[in-house]
Every structure is written in structure tokens, then in C-alpha cells.
Amino acid sequence: xxxxxxxxxxxxxxxxxxxxxxxxxxxxxxxxxxxxxxxxxxxxxxxxxxxxxxxxxxxxxxxxxxxxxxxxxxxxxxxxxxxxxxxxxxxxxxxxxxxxxxxxxxxxxxxxxxxxxxxxxxxxxxxxxxxxxxxxxxxxxxxxxxxxxxxxxxxxxxxxxxxxxxxxxxxxxxxxxxxxxxxxxxxxxxxxxxxxxxxxxxxxxxxxxxxxxxxxxxxxxxxxxxxxxxxxxxxxxxxxxxxxxxxxxxxxxxxxxxxxxxxxxxxxxxxxxxxxxxxxxxxxxxxxxxxx
Numbered sequence: 001x002x003x004x005x006x007x008x009x010x011x012x013x014x015x016x017x018x019x020x021x022x023x024x025x026x027x028x029x030x031x032x033x034x035x036x037x038x039x040x041x042x043x044x045x046x047x048x049x050x051x052x053x054x055x056x057x058x059x060x061x062x063x064x065x066x067x068x069x070x071x072x073x074x075x076x077x078x079x080x081x082x083x084x085x086x087x088x089x090x091x092x093x094x095x096x097x098x099x100x101x102x103x104x105x106x107x108x109x110x111x112x113x114x115x116x117x118x119x120x121x122x123x124x125x126x127x128x129x130x131x132x133x134x135x136x137x138x139x140x141x142x143x144x145x146x147x148x149x150x151x152x153x154x155x156x157x158x159x160x161x162x163x164x165x166x167x168x169x170x171x172x173x174x175x176x177x178x179x180x181x182x183x184x185x186x187x188x189x190x191x192x193x194x195x196x197x198x199x200x201x202x203x204x205x206x207x208x209x210x211x212x213x214x215x216x217x218x219x220x221x222x223x224x225x226x227x228x229x230x231x232x233x234x235x236x237x238x239x240x241x242x243x244x245x246x247x248x249x250x251x252x253x254x255x256x257x258x259x260x261x262x263x264x265x266x267x268x269x270x271x272x273x274x275x276x277x278x279x280x281x282x283x284x285x286x287x288x289x290x291x292x
Contacts (some may be wrong), residue, residue, distance in 0.1 A: 032139050076253050077220070103132075106168050106169040106227065115200065118200055128186055132168055133171065152236065153236050156234075178223075178267055192221075194220040196223075197221045198244035198247065199220050199222070216241055225244065226247040228266060229259055229262040255278070
């Protein structure tokens, strides 16, 4: 297994690690169930995933070759990715340049950082992201939250939801809008990722998956996905895994297109519900409260 160069630029947050908040989005009698999904797909009850016969024994963890068993990524998926990336080039390229300039001004150090992730079939690759954390900060808290997250039955909210002094100026907005993931379009062009698919996990996280959970790497990792447009921070870790596996088994051109169209509204919803928006609203309402 390749290892990450422990340079200062690697001292950044781990994507998809979370802190916990009360599951206020659920009815009391619905705890542990997958939320009602908005996409026009089969009944959400079909998301229930049983371990395969070859993985019933937890000690028999499949190898990378066993996980990758089956067809390669469909040709239509590569064509859709390349077409969408090139057609949207006049939109995302100026945004990428502006964000890069902001990070260079807001914080000393590199603009980008690379991190090892687990891709299709268990193959490792280096993901590219905008740096949103200061240099030389501790990362052990993410490891602890990751361990809790895998075994918890709580809605997943990002670790910086309650404020994190390690984040650079403007970093919370980049993370809330997903703009910190924009450089991964180059991973898509290199065919290491797709526009739609499960979010790529780290090797540390993958090693802690149960055998049936490792089936989520049976599709190319993506920038957005079925989980991202169907709850994301309102779902548990187990529900996320089930949604990802559901996608790997029902992947199609129309499903990918539907997820892409739902991604922007989902980002807007998450942004409105984010702590950033809540703090802004509290700031706007405070003068009126003081006058009463």
C-alpha cells in the first residue's frame, strides 16, 4: 500500500468525517430506517443490503481483486463525464481560478493538497482538493470521529459544523458549497473518478468496513452521488453505505443524469441549513430582539 507523504500540506481535514447532532429530522418511530428518497426509483426498502455469501464471515475480508470482480466502468459513463466537464469548462474554470487566488491570499502554504483514497475495485489513487485548513494542525480528532461514526446511529454533520479554528478564512463556505472538491474534475478527466458515484473513502476508513460495506467500491467514486442528494448530513453512516451500494447495483445513464440535476438544489438546501446560514440569520434578527 502506498503511503502519503506527511508534509505540512497533508495536515488537513479528512473528508466525510463528522460530528454528531440529535436526529431531529426523524419521527421517533422511524429510528434507524432509511429516509424517504426523492428520486423516482424503487421502494427505499430495497436499499436493505445483505452480506453476500462469500462475505458472511467477517474474518473473510475480500481482496481488491474480489471486490473489483465484474464489468469495468461502462463506456457511457466515461462519455457522459467528459462531455459534461468540457461543456461546463467556461463555468467551473473561472471559479477554480478565483478560489485558488483566495486560498493563496487567505493562508500561507499550498493551494491544493493530495490525499490517498480508495477508488473503483479497491484501487488506491491520489485525490486532489483545495486546502481549507491551516498548516501544521492536528488531525487526530478526525480519526476519533471516524471511529465513532462507523458504529454510531446518529445523523452525520461535518466536524466543522460547530466551528473549527483550524479552518482558513472562507474555508467554511468552500466546504459548505462543495467548492473545495472542484479540483477533482481533474481526477474525473484522468478516469480515477466519475461525476457521479460514492464518495471515495480513505484506506484507514476502508480497513474498518465490514465485508458487505466494502461493496460500495464496486462503482467508480464520484463528486456527487445518490447519498449526497438524498439526505447526506441527515443520514447515518450505515444508511450512507446502503445508498452507495444501491447505486452500484442500479447505475444507469438516467440515474446519473437525475443525480446531476438534483445536486445543485441539494447544495443550496444544505447551505441554507448550515450553521453559517443560521449564524447569519441570528445576526440579522438580533437587533430586532434587542429593540423588544
